[in-house]
Structures are given as C-alpha cells and as structure tokens.
Amino acid sequence: MLPMVTGFINYGQQIVRAARYIGQSFMITLSHTNRLPVTIQYPYEKLITSEHFRGRIHFEFDKCIACEVCVRVCPIDLPVVDWKLETDIRKKRLLNYSIDFGICIFCGNCVEYCPTNCLSMTEEYELSTYDLIGDYTILTIMNSTQIKKATGKLLDSRTITDY
Numbered sequence: 379m380l381p382m383v384t385g386f387i388n389y390g391q392q393i394v395r396a397a398r399y400i401g402q403s404f405m406i407t408l409s410h411t412n413r414l415p416v417t418i419q420y421p422y423e424k425l426i427t428s429e430h431f432r433g434r435i436h437f438e439f440d441k442c443i444a445c446e447v448c449v450r451v452c453p454i455d456l457p458v459v460d461w462k463l464e465t466d467i468r469k470k471r472l473l474n475y476s477i478d479f480g481i482c483i484f485c486g487n488c489v490e491y492c493p494t495n496c497l498s499m500t501e502e503y504e505l506s507t508y509d510l511i512g513d514y515t516i517l518t519i520m521n522s523t524q525i526k527k528a529t530g531k532l533l534d535s536r537t538i539t540d541y
C-alpha cells in the first residue's frame with residue numbers, strides 16, 4: 379500500500395512541475411509578443427553596415443607601386459601582384475593585381491599597411507557567385523585587355539569601382 383501512495387505522490391509532483399515549466403515557457407512567449415522582430419526579410423530588406431565593416435576590397439590600379447607590402451602582411455600571402463621591371467626608368471610597372479575573395483578572410487591587414495592607400499574596404503558583402511571563373515567579385519582588378527574582353531569596352535580609369 380505504501381509504495382503505491384509514494385508513487386502517486388511522485389506522479390503528482392511531476393505533474394505540478396511540468397505544469398509550472400509549461401506556464402513559464404508560455405509567459406516567456408507572451409512577453410515577446412509586444413516586441414519588434416530582431417530579424418529582417420533579407421534580401422528584400424538590408425541592414426546598414428557598421429562604420430568599420432570590412433567588405434569587398436577596393437583597389438586603385440593607378441596608385442599601386444607594386445611594393446608587395448600587402449602580400450607580406452597578409453596572413454595567407456593572398457594578393458597576387460604581377461609586375462615587370464622597367465629597366466630604362468628603374469621602376470616596377472604593375473601588370474595585374476588580384477585577390478581571391480573566396481579565400482580572403484577580410485582581416486584588413488593589406489589595407490592598413492598599403493603605403494599608397496590604394497586598397498580600401500567597402501561595405502559590399504554579397505560576394506557569392508555561381509561562376510568562379512571570370513567573376514568580378516573574385517578578381518580585384520583585371521588588366522585592361524581582360525576588361526576589354528569581358529565588358530567589350532576599354533575603361534579609362536582602371537579601378538574596381540566601375541564594377
């Protein structure tokens with residue numbers, strides 16, 4: 379008889395505890411009904427990025443002196459600086475510059491240490507693509523021949539802002 383009574387008491391206590399938990403969760407749900415949602419309907423709505431947001435890197439071809447500081451400070455040696463030494467003027471001439479945004483971790487080291495400020499961070503974060511070959515979000519800059527081939531026109535200023 380006694381084990382049966384104890385069993386009933388335990389069962390009753392469990393029912394009370396379960397009811398209390400259900401009540402608590404219901405109260406939490408109710409407390410959220412008058413709050414505004416914290417999520418947005420992306421991609422129909424977009425948040426304004428913060429001031430120091432590190433998005434796609436902007437590169438200005440004409441300012442680059444091919445010093446390769448960006449390569450040395452990059453934790454994964456990512457920027458590819460293609461240059462040629464002009465022996466007559468004893469200066470490097472930049473041929474092509476690229477950063478693979480599929481690998482870049484957007485740490486911003488290259489932007490911070492570039493001596494000519496030809497690199498800067500933009501607020502652009504939509505970098506996904508269906509086409510990895512020849513996509514502008516992957517290559518920071520293409521040389522003028524490639525630009526001509528891809529767009530059918532030769533651009534005067536060779537900066538990625540045009541894309």
Ligand code: SF4
Nearest residue numbers: 442443445446448492
């Ligand atoms: S650090 Fe700046 S100037 Fe030097 S190669 Fe890199 S992008 Fe060009």
Ligand code: SF4
Nearest residue numbers: 452482483485486488
């Ligand atoms: S942002 Fe960082 S990882 Fe990306 S290229 Fe610059 S230094 Fe390298």
